[in-house]
Amino acid sequence: MSSTCRWCHGRPTIACVPRSPLALPSAVLTLLLTVALAGCGGGVHGTPGGAGLRDPYFPKAGNGGYDVDHYALTLAYDPDTRDLTGTAVITARATRALSAFDLDLKGLRVDEVTVEGSRARWNRAGQELTIRPHDDLKAGETFATTVRYSGRPEKITDPDGSEEGWLRTADGALALGEPVGSMAWFPGNDHPSDKASYDITVTVPKGLQAVSNGELKSETTKGDRTAFVWHSVEPMASYLATVAVGHYEITRSTLSDGLPVYTAVDPTQVAAGRRVLAKLPEIMDWEQYNFGPYPFSSTGVIVDRPEDAGYALETQTRPVFPGAPDTATLVHELAHQWYGDSVTPRTWRDMWLNEGFATYAEWLWDEDHGGPTAQQTFDKLYATPTDDSTLWGFAPAKPPSAAYISERPVYDRGAMVLQKIRQAVGDDRFYDIIQGWAATHRHANADTAEFTAYVEKSAPGKYFSAIWKDWLYGDGKPARP
Structure with a gap:
C-alpha cells in the first residue's frame, strides 16, 4: 500500500478508506467513506448524495442529491479490439448541499474525474462511482462533472434473463439501456426519473456508421476514423439512449409536415x-391524429440483424428492431415516443403506462385498418382461461418483482385497462384523455396514481373505482360486468 492516501492526498489516518475498497462489504464501505470524507480536512458543509433512489424494482438505480440537465458523451469504439474510450461531461444541479455524489457505471475503468475543472477524489463499489469534489456543492448550484473512462464495455443480464448494455454485433455494437443498461457504456444517473438532453459523438473506423438519438449534426472523416455527432435537445431518460455501430443503409427523408426521418x-x-418501413409516414400521421403532436424533432428507426438483440426497443426518436419489423411492432415502438419516451414512468413500477398504451395502439391500428375492433381484441383476451397465469398471474400495476415488468400482464392487461376506460367514457372523451395525458406530461415523468387522478378529473361524474380495483390492481381474472 502507498504511504499516501488517495482521499487526503497526504499521510493516511484512521479515517481514510483502504486503497482497495472493493474487498469491503458495501455497508462497511459506505460507513468508512462517510467518515473518511469528513476527516479529509476543510469543514464539510454538505452531505453525500446517496446511492440508489429506492426504486421498487431496481433500488440501486439512480442517485440522490442532484438532477442532470445535460450529457455530453464523446466515445471512440473499435469493433476489432472491442475497446471503448469515453469522456462524459455531465451538467447537473445540486438539489441539496453535497460533499459527495454518485454516478452509475458498471465495468470499464475510470481514468480521471474532475468537478468544475478541479480534480476530484473518487471511489468505486459495484455500479457506484462515488465522487467527492474539491469543494462542497451548494444547494441549487449547477456543476459540471467530467469522467474519462475506457475498457471493454459489458453486457448486463436483466432479472428476466434478457441482455442489454453494450451488445457486440456481427459488424459493430448495439447499446441498449432498458431498464439499467446505459451504465455499461456511460456514467450517469441511471433512472427514468432523471431526464436530460444529450450530445453524443461517436468515432469509429472509416467505413462504419454510428447511429444514435436525435439529429445528426456532422459526419467528419480524418484519416481512417469517422466521427458522428448526434444532438438530442428534448429531455431523454438514460434507458432510452442508444448507439448502433456497424454497416447500415442510410435513408433520409421528411414527413409531410417537414419532420426529419x-x-x-x-x-x-x-x-x-422495405414494405413495412415504407409505412412509417402513414403510421406517424395516424399516431399524431390519435395521440396528439409528435413530441420530438426527428424520427426514424434502426434495424439490426435478428441475432443482435432479442427484442425491439423504443429508443428515443429512433426505435431499434432485431430484424425487419412487422407493422404491429412498428406501430408499437413508435407509439412509445408519446407513451414512455415523452411521458416517462416515474419508477419501474409504472411500466404498464408504457407498454399498456403501446399495446393498445396496436389494437387501435387494427380497428382503423380492417382488423378486429379494440373491443373484439379485448373479448378474445378475456376468453383466456382463468388458470392461465401468463395473462392473469398479476395485475398490470403490480408486477411481483423486477423479473416481471416486461411480462404479458403489463402489456395486454394494461391495454385492457385502457379499453375499460374507453367503455366507461365513450370514444370522444377517451381520445381527449389519452391526448391530454400526453400533452400534460410532455417531456416529464408520471406515475399510475397521477394517471388515475387525471382520468377521474377528465371525466367528472364517472366512477372508475371498480376499474382500478379489478383491472388495474386486482389479482386474478376480473369478473365481467
Whole structure:
C-alpha cells in the first residue's frame, strides 16, 4: 500500500478508506467513506448524495442529491479490439448541499474525474462511482462533472434473463439501456426519473456508421476514423439512449409536415424491411391524429440483424428492431415516443403506462385498418382461461418483482385497462384523455396514481373505482360486468 492516501492526498489516518475498497462489504464501505470524507480536512458543509433512489424494482438505480440537465458523451469504439474510450461531461444541479455524489457505471475503468475543472477524489463499489469534489456543492448550484473512462464495455443480464448494455454485433455494437443498461457504456444517473438532453459523438473506423438519438449534426472523416455527432435537445431518460455501430443503409427523408426521418438498416435486412418501413409516414400521421403532436424533432428507426438483440426497443426518436419489423411492432415502438419516451414512468413500477398504451395502439391500428375492433381484441383476451397465469398471474400495476415488468400482464392487461376506460367514457372523451395525458406530461415523468387522478378529473361524474380495483390492481381474472 502507498504511504499516501488517495482521499487526503497526504499521510493516511484512521479515517481514510483502504486503497482497495472493493474487498469491503458495501455497508462497511459506505460507513468508512462517510467518515473518511469528513476527516479529509476543510469543514464539510454538505452531505453525500446517496446511492440508489429506492426504486421498487431496481433500488440501486439512480442517485440522490442532484438532477442532470445535460450529457455530453464523446466515445471512440473499435469493433476489432472491442475497446471503448469515453469522456462524459455531465451538467447537473445540486438539489441539496453535497460533499459527495454518485454516478452509475458498471465495468470499464475510470481514468480521471474532475468537478468544475478541479480534480476530484473518487471511489468505486459495484455500479457506484462515488465522487467527492474539491469543494462542497451548494444547494441549487449547477456543476459540471467530467469522467474519462475506457475498457471493454459489458453486457448486463436483466432479472428476466434478457441482455442489454453494450451488445457486440456481427459488424459493430448495439447499446441498449432498458431498464439499467446505459451504465455499461456511460456514467450517469441511471433512472427514468432523471431526464436530460444529450450530445453524443461517436468515432469509429472509416467505413462504419454510428447511429444514435436525435439529429445528426456532422459526419467528419480524418484519416481512417469517422466521427458522428448526434444532438438530442428534448429531455431523454438514460434507458432510452442508444448507439448502433456497424454497416447500415442510410435513408433520409421528411414527413409531410417537414419532420426529419433518419433510418439505418443493416444491409441484410433491407429487402425484408422495405414494405413495412415504407409505412412509417402513414403510421406517424395516424399516431399524431390519435395521440396528439409528435413530441420530438426527428424520427426514424434502426434495424439490426435478428441475432443482435432479442427484442425491439423504443429508443428515443429512433426505435431499434432485431430484424425487419412487422407493422404491429412498428406501430408499437413508435407509439412509445408519446407513451414512455415523452411521458416517462416515474419508477419501474409504472411500466404498464408504457407498454399498456403501446399495446393498445396496436389494437387501435387494427380497428382503423380492417382488423378486429379494440373491443373484439379485448373479448378474445378475456376468453383466456382463468388458470392461465401468463395473462392473469398479476395485475398490470403490480408486477411481483423486477423479473416481471416486461411480462404479458403489463402489456395486454394494461391495454385492457385502457379499453375499460374507453367503455366507461365513450370514444370522444377517451381520445381527449389519452391526448391530454400526453400533452400534460410532455417531456416529464408520471406515475399510475397521477394517471388515475387525471382520468377521474377528465371525466367528472364517472366512477372508475371498480376499474382500478379489478383491472388495474386486482389479482386474478376480473369478473365481467
